[in-house]
Amino acid sequence: MTVGNLIDSCGFEPLNVASPDREISGAYSGDLLSWVMGRASEDNAWITIMSNINVIAVATLVDVSCVIFAEGVTPDEETRKVAKEKSVNLIVSPFNAYETAVKISGYINE
């Protein structure tokens, strides 16, 4: 499943999609950034409600395939600008973290 396909399949909003063809492998949900850095894996889809600029650094360092903001959370202009510069895929889900995870679970391989 690619990031582009996931957006289409789940009805998410693409906020910054630099690489729609990027493959997703597994997912991780969490808001504490050090937990995400310690536990999330490369190519995961990362579900979070945290939307400050540090999220982009963490997404870059862990090398997740995309960040899915749950609950319709939308990051500010500066964060979106940095995401664009760093080619980080950002998606907005209208659902909460649990519902988002349930929704994508049918599409993502571990």
Next chain:
Amino acid sequence: MSEELIFHFDVDGEDFTSAGQASVQVKKNLRRLGISPEIIRRVSIAMYEGEINMVIHAGGGVADVKVLEDRIEIVLTDHGPGIKDIDMAMQEGYSTATDNIRTLGFGAGMGLPNMKRYSDTMKIDSTLGVGTTIVMTVNIQ
């Protein structure tokens, strides 16, 4: 004899939002050198945690990343308050960060444990009122 390659960074203690610039840059530099992605991931995450710690607790500091033949060495130096109890600080979940820091998603008490997790060796030298130096190495396979 192979040449030693060093990347030097000043970590700004005032600007919390720019924290991570050094580690993202290191990631780029190591990628150019052809270091394997898994090694790069470990080095850059360990370094980012160190950077964040220096911003949160020490008002900034300096980071030096040395690329040696068999390992990458990260040296983080600050002149902050020092770590009172290193054993406590190494425990997952222990943090002295403020609520303000927590709202940004940090202060989970996972910084030092993550640095240890992602490095092959880690040495902490801290003196109260003087500062802290942390040396981490990640072996290149």
